[in-house]
Each structure stands twice: as structure tokens, then as C-alpha cells.
Amino acid sequence: MHRIAIYSIGKKDEKCYEAIYEDLIKNSKKFALIETKNVFNKKINAAQSDAQKAMKAYSDTFKPFILSDGFNIxxxxxxxxLDSFAFANLLKEHTKLAFFIGxxxxLERSFVQSCDMALSLSPLTMSHKIAKMVLLEQLFRGLSIIHNHPYHK
Ligand SMILES: C[S@@+](CC[C@H](N)C(=O)[O-])C[C@H]1O[C@@H](n2cnc3c(N)ncnc32)[C@H](O)[C@@H]1O
Incomplete structure (x- = not known):
């Protein structure tokens, strides 16, 4: 059973996104325990108009969640x-993972470098909410590939 944590910057998810995330997490339930956590605090709030300060605040907030016994992305x-098969292989190699969405x-370059890997979901830049949705769908697809589930034929 995989244990996967997804951290993102923000307050509570809007209902429409929450419903999609829950559905995708439910699909993966047989294969993985997926937890999502939105983080937001006074430091991030105060730094919102200054890019450097905001990115530093994201890094400081994420750092305590870096896994010492897992794979950080x-x-x-x-x-x-990666294509979906290469992503599935990555999941085969690591059963405990943490994903960080800026x-x-x-994300600050130094934070990205402190992780085990930087993963692009596409050359297109997405909002963090859409990135989380794409990640959750690819996690279900990757887990389906590993477990021969018909979702990925
Ligand atoms: C609005 S984007 C940040 C845009 C910022 N200018 C950048 O280039 O990273 C918010 C977060 O969503 C995630 N994200 C957006 N597009 C992505 C993509 N194509 N691949 C991977 N992550 C993405 C990243 O974690 C990013 O920090």
C-alpha cells in the first residue's frame, strides 16, 4: 500500500475542486492512502505581494513536511x-512519497533542489488547483498500471 501526501499552498479548497479530488482519491483507495494538505499561515499571507518573500514563506512552511524516510517530489x-509508464515505474520504486505544489x-529553486526530484506535469503552467487534479489523476493511472487495473488499458 502506497502512502502519499500532497501539500499545496492555499486555504480550504472550493467545493467544486474538493469533489473532484475526493473522487480521484477514492479511485486510488485500494492501492494507496492519499492525504492532501493545504497550508496557509500569517507569513505566507503577509508576503503575498512580494515574490521572493512569498516563495521563501512557501519553503519555510513546506520544510517540516519533507520526508526523511520517503521520496520527496x-x-x-x-x-x-515523464510519460504515465515512467511515472508508474517511479511509484513502483517508492511507496512513501510527498508531493509539494507551489x-x-x-517554488524557490533551493526548495526544489532540496527535494529528490522536480516533476513537470506538462510544459504548460497550471494553477495549483489544476496541478493537484492532474497529479491525482496520474497517481490513479500509475497505480492502475502497477496493479493491472483496467483504468489504464
Ligand atoms: C501557478 S503555479 C506557479 C507558477 C510559477 N510562475 C512557476 O513557474 O512555477 C503554482 C504551482 O502549481 C504547480 N504547477 C503548475 N503547473 C505545473 C506543471 N506544468 N507541472 C508541474 N507543476 C505545475 C507548481 O508546483 C507551481 O509552483
């Missing part, structure tokens, strides 16, 4: 692009 449009300004 920064989501970054400039990261490595805020409006993206």
Missing part, C-alpha cells in the same frame, strides 16, 4: 516530464 513546470509564484 517538487511539482515544477521546469522539472522532469503557490502563485512557484
Amino acid at each position: 517538487a511539482l515544477d513546470p521546469e522539472g522532469k516530464c 503557490g502563485a509564484y512557484g
